[in-house]
Amino acid sequence: MPDPLNTLEWDDFRLVLAVAEQQGLPAAAARLGVAHSTVFRRLGQIEALLGTPLFERHRTGYAATAAGEEVAALAARMQGEITELTRRLAGQAVAASGEIRVATSDALLHGLLLPVLSRFRAAHPGVRLDIVTGNAAANLSRRDADVAIRASEAPPETLVGRRAARIAWALYGIAGLTEAEAPWLAPGDPLSSLPAAGFLRRHVPAGRIAARLDSVLALAAAAEAGLGIAHLPCFLGDARPALRRLAPPETALASDLWLLTHPDLRQAPRIRLFLDFCAAEIAGLKGLVEG
Template identity: 60%
Template sequence: MTDTDKGAARPRNAAEPFGTLAWDEFRLVKAVADARGLPAAAAALGLDPSTVFRRLKQIETALGTPLFERHRTGYTLTPAGEEIAALADRLANDITSVTRRIVGRELTPAGELRVTTNDSLLVHLLTPLFARFAVACPDIRLEVILGNQALNLSKRDADVAIRATDQPPDTLVGRRAARITWALYGRAADYPEPDGIRLDDLLAAARWISLGDTLSGLKAVKFVASRVAPERIVYRVNSVLGLGEAVEAGLGIGHLPCFIGDARPSLTRLGPPAPEFGTDLWLLTHPDLRHSPRVRLFLDFLAEEIARRRDFIEGNRAPPA
């Protein structure tokens, strides 16, 4: 038997194909599995769908087995695909865990810091603080990710989360920086003498603005839903920042955090702050990152700056100059 014959007769090791897959291939399979289709997976990977389709076929050819069943409703994992996707999950978690630990052991506060928060906190509170931080710590570059959804700090979607919540995730650590107080606001031109206004009169006759269903868990939204007649709610918007704009435009009255309402000279309070609508302002990070010099420096800086503005945030005085 020739050497060539020996090579042809040798059975292929079933584990060999796994050794030929690079991390990018595992990542591609995981993206298709998560998205259950090519367009969304391609968007997540920054590729076009035809490239994802071609590379997926190459992976399946290398493994000698299909990883997905193609249906009109989307892509479904085969048993082999489930094993590859599960392995990809474990690899992603291991890579992220090692990265977090390395970042947590950095010696000097430098590099990029990813911060997630929402638009109303960014515009009315945080941007000036971020500017002061950039001057004080020029070696740290901030990347801000806007959104109300909870990003996965365990996977380093962000390094720090600044959130208004009464129930911060158990998987994160941090500090309560202040209590965000809410009050009812209207346009000052429409209510030149707000001190004599009764809430019952506003409930009966005023035009109201409310936040949308995506923020229905907020206490102020629940109040409007339970106390204001549906026909009196003339406008809904799924952004606290957008609600402030709508009140300022004269569409109606609505509840706002005091640090937003009091910062707008054209608005006036139509009642005292409502402590029962308040939420805590939290500065959060992952446990593996809390000892990172840049994370610790950033959190300490923000906590000190927010403490100086606590009375304003909690509705006890006018905004700082």
């Protein structure tokens, strides 16, 4: 009979290690960039495959059993060896070159990504960037783009990538405007799927809408000009001196920031390099992105 450990994949070991180190599913899911339900389901499958529980469930979290400690220790050794090998190979790798077509929104580009892309180009001048902005999601299967950097609660299952951060949204306006009396700025039809658009449809009478705008960047500019108040990503609102938060960030309006590519491209050196670079840079900006 085959050894059950031999049927596990590296991602399974990473999952067990994350749960053991974080002592809970939500924090482990955040580290892995996947949904809480995915960690719960896959952990159950791993335990069933091995025929033994790896964790004891307590009200305060997850504690590794003796078997769980062994699997987590093995995963930690594997991770160390992979990291060492990666460092060695990186020293031998040919410099990445070629073109990367990047699809994103104007708000993400102007409010967050331009300095990141500038630093990437400085570090890797052999890579040319072709940047496409718009609210419509690019079709990576048709090669409309090589990489998509998007806010989404449910990225297409045909793509692969990682969740880089959670984008916080809050209500903003210039000094003197209040939520109770000020006119509102609403996302236009191209942005109708945003949670902020749904909030306005449910809670704000049409008579209080001063204007509708078809991009989040335009919403921020209009709010800064005093046209009305608007829900904005915190990385946009907080960066504009004329705006102030009128309320704390609203959890229901938040969305995940994803770095996505097509499975056929993820091992291309320039794509892998770009995704890893952006993920590390955005991790350093989490305080700004997450409000």
